[in-house]
Amino acid sequence: MPKIPTPYNDFRLSKGYLLVEVLVALALFGMAAVYLVDGAFVAARFTRHMKDTREMEQDLLWSRSQIFSEPDYEKISEGGDLETLTLGEIRWETEVELSSVLDVYKVSLRIEHDGSEEFGIEAGERESTIHLLRPTWSKHGDFASDRAELLNDKRDKIREMKEDRQR
Numbered sequence: 001m002p003k004i005p006t007p008y009n010d011f012r013l014s015k016g017y018l019l020v021e022v023l024v025a026l027a028l029f030g031m032a033a034v035y036l037v038d039g040a041f042v043a044a045r046f047t048r049h050m051k052d053t054r055e056m057e058q059d060l061l062w063s064r065s066q067i068f069s070e071p072d073y074e075k076i077s078e079g080g081d082l083e084t085l086t087l088g089e090i091r092w093e094t095e096v097e098l099s100s101v102l103d104v105y106k107v108s109l110r111i112e113h114d115g116s117e118e119f120g121i122e123a124g125e126r127e128s129t130i131h132l133l134r135p136t137w138s139k140h141g142d143f144a145s146d147r148a149e150l151l152n153d154k155r156d157k158i159r160e161m162k163e164d165r166q167r
Contacts, residue, residue, distance in 0.1 A: 052086070052119045059084040060111070060126060067092055067109060068130060073137040076107070086121055088114035096137075098146045102154060103135040105143075 063082050070076050079093035095108040108129045115123040138147040 049120075052121060055086045055119065056121055059087045063087075063090055063092070063111065064109065064128065064130075067094070068107070068132060071134070071136060073134070073140045073142075077142075084113070086116050086119045088116050088121075088123075090114075096142075098143050098150065099131060100150070101131075102147070102150060103133055103138055105132050105134055105137060106130075107132055 063084055066082060067076070067080075073096070076094050077096060079091070082090050082092065084090055090111050090113045092109060092111045094110070097106045097108075099106050106129060109127065111126045111128075113121075113124060113126070115121045137143060
């Protein structure tokens, strides 16, 4: 039996696409492009933020190393100012305490920084604590008597340990 031509059969035999198929493909392509471009912008912002944070942390490390490398107790206890690249001008102050270990001092550092609009860093504060071995600080009047007392306590402890071993 011969096939009767109908508009539907003729359409199916043609080699083209429906307008709806083309529009659906364009819509899918457009949505994919929007998500890809948005993802690229998010990645760029994140990379910039990480770079700024890394530069800020490097400035903090540098400033701490500059401050803690100072051997003079008077200069450490006075505090001061430093100029940094990303944090702007910083003001710092310390609090120094004698630890339970001879000539080791607990130094609490507080840094206030102005920030930088160029790097997108807001003004703020940072605090850190470090233990420093500074035998020269023991000569200072603030620590001389405390150090002598600590030294006597350590000598007594050593004497007690020797006596316990001899028994």
